[in-house]
Amino acid sequence: MKKEKAGLYIHIPFCQSKCAYCNFYSITSVNLIPKFVAALVKEIKLSKGTFDSFDTIYIGGGTPSVLTCEQIAEIIAAINKFFKIDSKAEITLEVNPGDLSLGYLTSLRSLGINRLNIGVQSFDDKILRFLGRRHNANEARQSIRDARTAGFKNLGIDLIYSIHGQSINIWKKTLAKAISFKPEHLSCYQLTLETDTLLYKKYREEKIKEPSENLQRKFFYTTAEELEKAGYIHYEVSNFTRKNNFKSRHNIKYWRHSPYLGLGPAAHSFLDNRRWWNYASVKNYLEILAQGKMPVESEEFLTPDQLKLETLFLGLRTSEGIDLILYKKRFNVDLLIDKKNIIESLVNNQFVEVKNGHLRTTLAGMAVADSLALI
Numbered sequence: 001m002k003k004e005k006a007g008l009y010i011h012i013p014f015c016q017s018k019c020a021y022c023n024f025y026s027i028t029s030v031n032l033i034p035k036f037v038a039a040l041v042k043e044i045k046l047s048k049g050t051f052d053s054f055d056t057i058y059i060g061g062g063t064p065s066v067l068t069c070e071q072i073a074e075i076i077a078a079i080n081k082f083f084k085i086d087s088k089a090e091i092t093l094e095v096n097p098g099d100l101s102l103g104y105l106t107s108l109r110s111l112g113i114n115r116l117n118i119g120v121q122s123f124d125d126k127i128l129r130f131l132g133r134r135h136n137a138n139e140a141r142q143s144i145r146d147a148r149t150a151g152f153k154n155l156g157i158d159l160i161y162s163i164h165g166q167s168i169n170i171w172k173k174t175l176a177k178a179i180s181f182k183p184e185h186l187s188c189y190q191l192t193l194e195t196d197t198l199l200y201k202k203y204r205e206e207k208i209k210e211p212s213e214n215l216q217r218k219f220f221y222t223t224a225e226e227l228e229k230a231g232y233i234h235y236e237v238s239n240f241t242r243k244n245n246f247k248s249r250h251n252i253k254y255w256r257h258s259p260y261l262g263l264g265p266a267a268h269s270f271l272d273n274r275r276w277w278n279y280a281s282v283k284n285y286l287e288i289l290a291q292g293k294m295p296v297e298s299e300e301f302l303t304p305d306q307l308k309l310e311t312l313f314l315g316l317r318t319s320e321g322i323d324l325i326l327y328k329k330r331f332n333v334d335l336l337i338d339k340k341n342i343i344e345s346l347v348n349n350q351f352v353e354v355k356n357g358h359l360r361t362t363l364a365g366m367a368v369a370d371s372l373a374l375i
């Protein structure tokens, strides 16, 4: 059997400022960026030979666009020097509209970045201020136009819904604006109030409210309806694409348990049943690489039961669902027999269906996807 190519994830742990809802690992000490880039290049060199080859690269964060083009060029040069990259690789960079100019985007394109993911979040200035984003709606619109002018033909836009003070109508306006740019990909995330964030603090102080479960559900269904009406394919709980070939090839690797290597602070890697991850702290990361060692904090080996559970959890988030033949080959068990009672009950409740050899989630199932895998 042909060996599956891996995905490469690079975590850039810097942001100019912290958004009010964010609990991702990132710091605002941007003065450390030059040291970080040097350490990352070292980590890339030390990782040579871990995986045969890669056909996706995803540079995420944090905010990769706080790096200069020269710094991004240095990282890409190291990747090409020490790793084997497929000539048709999908190469994504996450960017913040507040950082962009036509010149910067044109340089990114000439570095071989062929997919851009723009963190727009909303086209409503009031909502953007509430979320603590450092860009405004006008900058968001301009960054999309500039990305097209720079030659990006595969553009993704990230949006957030279910926000305190946001009505369904305000959300529909943001969706309509996003659709008007015809992005190849849209990720629409429901806001969750994570602990250790400014919004969570406001929530605890009863200064803001979380939308009711009913309203949250309404946001989800409105998103699916509006985007499907505009011709988008709903292929994962939060992800939509204009055409099948614009699905995020990198993210699909996570959902299918494909191998991936993660470099940079807090990045995770996966191969067969082993998962390992780097130190989250930039300070630790820099110190360990300065000693010429890999910055891996720990690892775990997943048992067959854990792998099965993850396969369900991840597969039921996608419209493709779980391929029953592949599942049997991999785990030597028939999923429909193994989990007969619960699958029957989910089918009766119209949360999942068995179709064309797949166990698939319906739209109603996607709306509650996080709890489906507890079967």
Ligand code: SF4
Pocket: 014, 015, 017, 018, 019, 022, 023, 024, 026, 061, 062, 063, 096, 119
């Ligand atoms: S830009 Fe992204 S990673 Fe940085 S604080 Fe905001 S949401 Fe978090």
